[in-house]
Amino acid sequence: MNKRQIQKQFTRDKILDSAKQIFIEKGIINSATLQIAEKAGIAHGTLFLHFPNKDALVIGLLDIELLKFSDEIKQLIIETDEIDKLLNQYLNLIKKEEGFFSSLAREMPSYKSELRRKILFRESLIREHFHQVIEKGIRKGIYASVDIPSVLTFLFGTINYYLSLKSSFVHSGSVIEKFHDQTIEIFMKILKK
Amino acid sequence: MNKRQIQKQFTRDKILDSAKQIFIEKGIINSATLQIAEKAGIAHGTLFLHFPNKDALVIGLLDIELLKFSDEIKQLIIETDEIDKLLNQYLNLIKKEEGFFSSLAREMPSYKSELRRKILFRESLIREHFHQVIEKGIRKGIYASVDIPSVLTFLFGTINYYLSLKSSFVHSGSVIEKFHDQTIEIFMKILKK
Amino acid sequence: MNKRQIQKQFTRDKILDSAKQIFIEKGIINSATLQIAEKAGIAHGTLFLHFPNKDALVIGLLDIELLKFSDEIKQLIIETDEIDKLLNQYLNLIKKEEGFFSSLAREMPSYKSELRRKILFRESLIREHFHQVIEKGIRKGIYASVDIPSVLTFLFGTINYYLSLKSSFVHSGSVIEKFHDQTIEIFMKILKK
Amino acid sequence: MNKRQIQKQFTRDKILDSAKQIFIEKGIINSATLQIAEKAGIAHGTLFLHFPNKDALVIGLLDIELLKFSDEIKQLIIETDEIDKLLNQYLNLIKKEEGFFSSLAREMPSYKSELRRKILFRESLIREHFHQVIEKGIRKGIYASVDIPSVLTFLFGTINYYLSLKSSFVHSGSVIEKFHDQTIEIFMKILKK
DNA sequence: GATGAATGAGTGTTCATTCAT
DNA sequence: TATGAATGAACACTCATTCAT
Incomplete structure (x- = not known):
């Protein structure tokens, strides 16, 4: 250069x-x-x-952030196949960029559909990772044979809810940290045989 | 008058x-x-x-709607103390005004804090009803002794997620209807002993 | 009011x-x-x-000006059925608002089609008046039996040309005045038997 | 070089x-x-x-195009001294580059005066050719002794009018072709003894 | 109490021109 | 000579809020 x-x-x-x-x-x-x-x-x-326009700037920013994020998740998958450890690491990753993800969660529903589709696509990649790990667990007989998509919507929906209402849940500091343990606990209960 | x-x-x-x-x-x-x-x-x-200003109008509107909603919920509570039936009725109530609640969920995170506080306060009244029913169930030994607030955040978070991204989940028709059964199923699993 | x-x-x-x-x-x-x-x-x-927007302002202004103009033309028609007198009066009318009509002629080709259609419609009303007078003249045997539309396009095209390039034809004062006599003279020649 | x-x-x-x-x-x-x-x-x-700036580019382009055009006209003059044949050829030449001349006619009135002067100067060269041919015709007693400049303004004004409003006169194809015959016919009538 | 005309700061986007590389 | 990143003034249009009527 x-x-x-x-x-x-x-x-x-x-x-x-x-x-x-x-x-x-x-x-x-x-x-x-x-x-x-x-x-x-x-x-x-x-x-x-x-x-070329404001939307392109938003998409450009998202691409970078979500790609970075997605790569780190992929790394986690390789390292572990226990869903609680994966979820733990996932929450830690979000926490690192909590301000950004919070603003994302807050406003995503208002975005134009192309932008929203882009974000949801990135999220779906991450979901896919979770899906595989849970599926493997079910096959191994570790987890109950749940409907994985429903269960994941439950999980991601809740995390999204924390993030989007961050300022209502905590005055300062991290929402993700605050709900970290209980989120994992409940999610594991759902998967329990 | x-x-x-x-x-x-x-x-x-x-x-x-x-x-x-x-x-x-x-x-x-x-x-x-x-x-x-x-x-x-x-x-x-x-x-x-x-x-006096646009915000006050929004708050005024919410006050009415949520109060009305809260009253209907109270009525449900009186009628049943089984959480699955209550949740079923609750989802049906939301469905009736899905357009309104969807736009609320979608935009709430962007509201000024006073407005948001007001909405969350109303929601907390409804949570309270659920809390009581679950508590009674735990006392009776029907449900596992879960941390009720966490569990409810999980539930309301998920419903909120469906509503706020309604247009991504369904092209037309009701999101609540679509996810109705699985939401109840997963929630009941969380409460299962 | x-x-x-x-x-x-x-x-x-x-x-x-x-x-x-x-x-x-x-x-x-x-x-x-x-x-x-x-x-x-x-x-x-x-x-x-x-x-509501800039175009509407332009159209609003045109409506007023062209309507006013069209009304005055109609009055002229009633007063005379000799084409040279009519043309003489017509040119005098244009001269009165020459600044406006010059800017109109200058820019009309650049306008969005709706705006242009509006202007040409107004012009067509005026053409219609001329058409009738010439037609009557031909029937009476005063004028040669020309193709009236072609002949009128020739006339209006020329007047338009003067107006649109006003600043190239005169430094100050009126273009219409400058070419007044010769325009009538040539036009009458075209109509001559 | x-x-x-x-x-x-x-x-x-x-x-x-x-x-x-x-x-x-x-x-x-x-x-x-x-x-x-x-x-x-x-x-x-x-x-x-x-x-040095956009205007200079426009002028540069025009210089080339109009000069080329003027040369072709000169050639025509040499070949014929009958005005109807000359006009016929002239219209054919314009037709060949109708897109360019139409955009020129359409926008010329909006150009800064220097640019416009330049264009009109080039046009005046062409007018000059026509002038000479008509003059010769008058001397020979073929044409009526008209005021040549007026008559030419009439002609060029009309052609300009067709070109500038091309899109209002034809949806596709050539305006010049459409009005070709009537333009010559009327013009010849003006020159007729 | 009701009206509705007026305000003016704010928005995203364009483009001829400049100048360090 | 050629490059292309940067400039910044200009543009049409929006909308919550005010206040004279």
């Missing part, structure tokens, strides 16, 4: 960084592209040079 | 009615006060005579 | 007045709604209270 | 080619310099190396 390309990437990263911070703070819908540009220290128009 | 007060109440009700319809249709954030006033057949300014 | 309605009409008129002046000066495409509002001494948003 | 100059000319030509195509397609005002550069396969900034 020559100097120009480095500079361009740097600007792009600055935009994504600012966007992430502002999205966490105010939610995507209430964040103005002007404010993001100002925080990134660039001209308003420059933002649209890197992303 | 004298004639003037009756007239005032009538106008207020018209506003609330229109607001409800429009909120369901377009979501609270995308509903303009002008449109609500037009649908109510009153002047734009009149709306602000009855509600 | 009560005071409010008078005030509203007054504001609307101020907007139309400012728009007309600015359109003449800079052309419709290069006129900003903000500038029109400023010239009218009202808030930018107020403009959109009276006209 | 050394190698560098050849390369420069080559780039310049590529820009002019792209500009012409895009101008025809979208009109000058709606054509972005970025798009022209992309079509030419050069960097955006390079365009401004060859032409």
Whole structure:
């Protein structure tokens, strides 16, 4: 990469960084592209040079974050096939970026369908990992033979609920941490033979 | 109530009615006060005579709806002390106003905190009813001695998740209906001894 | 009309007045709604209270101007059935609002088709008047039996050409006046038996 | 020309080619310099190396096109001194590049005065050719002794009118072709003794 | 109490032009 | 000579709220 390309990437990263911070703070819908540009220290128009429109910026940011996340999950899968350990690690991962995922959960229902589809697709990849682990457990006779999709919707629905209402559940600190143990406990109960 | 007060109440009700319809249709954030006033057949300014600002209108509407809802739940409680029948009735009640509750679930996370607190307070009343029934069941030895708040958060979180992403789960028709049976089934499993 | 309605009409008129002046000066495409509002001494948003969008403002202005014009033409028709006198009066009418018609002719080709159709419809009404007078003349044996539509396109095309390139034909003053006599002369020659 | 100059000319030509195509397609005002550069396969900034600004590019393009056109007309003059044949050929020439001339006629009135003057100057060269032929015809006693400039304004104005409102006169195909015969017919009538 | 005209800050997006590389 | 990232003013349009009538 020559100097120009480095500079361009740097600007792009600055935009994504600012966007992430502002999205966490105010939610995507209430964040103005002007404010993001100002925080990134660039001209308003420059933002649209890197992303053709606001939606593309959101999608760009999500792609990076969710891909990163998905990769880390994949790593976890390889390391363990016990669902409680996997769930434990999964919650820890979310906790690390809780601000971002909280704003995501909060606003996802308001997003335009393309954006929402993109997010749900990423989530479905993660669900898939969980699905496989549970399926294996059922085959091994460790878990009860539940309807896996229903059970996972229950789990992800609850986590989503915590995240989306984070500010109502905790004044500061992590919601995920607060409900960490009980979430695992209840989920294991559902799987118990 | 004298004639003037009756007239005032009538106008207020018209506003609330229109607001409800429009909120369901377009979501609270995308509903303009002008449109609500037009649908109510009153002047734009009149709306602000009855509600100091848009938020107050939303709160006013919720107060009525959730109170009504809460009353119906109370009635159910009296009629039964079996949690599966109660949950069944509860889901049926939501289904009746699914449009409203879906738009509520979808947008609640974006509301200002006072508004959200109000909604969650109303929800907590309903939770309380469930809490009592489960507690009684545990005392009677019918249900396992679970941590009731956690278990209820799991339940309400999941229902909320269905409602908020309704349009991703079903193209038309009711999400609640679609997930009705499995929701009860899983929830009962959690309570099983 | 009560005071409010008078005030509203007054504001609307101020907007139309400012728009007309600015359109003449800079052309419709290069006129900003903000500038029109400023010239009218009202808030930018107020403009959109009276006209839902810029196009509607243009159409509103045209409707008034062309209707006024069409009415005056109709009056002329009644007064005379000699085409040279009619054409003479017609050119004088255009001359009175030459600034406006010049900017119209200049930019019409760039307008969105709905707007253009509207303008051409108004023009067609005027053509119709001319058509009738010429037809009568042919029947009476005063004029040669020409193809009236072609001949009128020739006439209106030329007038349009003068108007649209006004600033190239005259530095100040009226183009219509400058070409008044020769336009009539040539047109009469076309009609001559 | 050394190698560098050849390369420069080559780039310049590529820009002019792209500009012409895009101008025809979208009109000058709606054509972005970025798009022209992309079509030419050069960097955006390079365009401004060859032409100091967008106007200069337009003028440069016109110079070439109108000069080419003027040369072809000159050739026609040599071949014939009958005005109807000349006009016939002239209309055929326009028809060949009708897209370009239509977009020119449509937008010329919106151009800055320098640009417009340039175009009109080129047109005046063509007018000059017509002038000479008509003059000769009058001297020979073939045509009536009309005021040649007026008569030519009538002609060119009408052709311009067809071109500028092309899309209102024909849905597809050529306007010039459509009005070809009647234009010649009427014009000849004006010249008839 | 009711009206509705007016406000004005705010939004996402475009594009000719500049200049460091 | 050529590049292309960056600029920033400009644009049409929205909407909760105010206040004279």
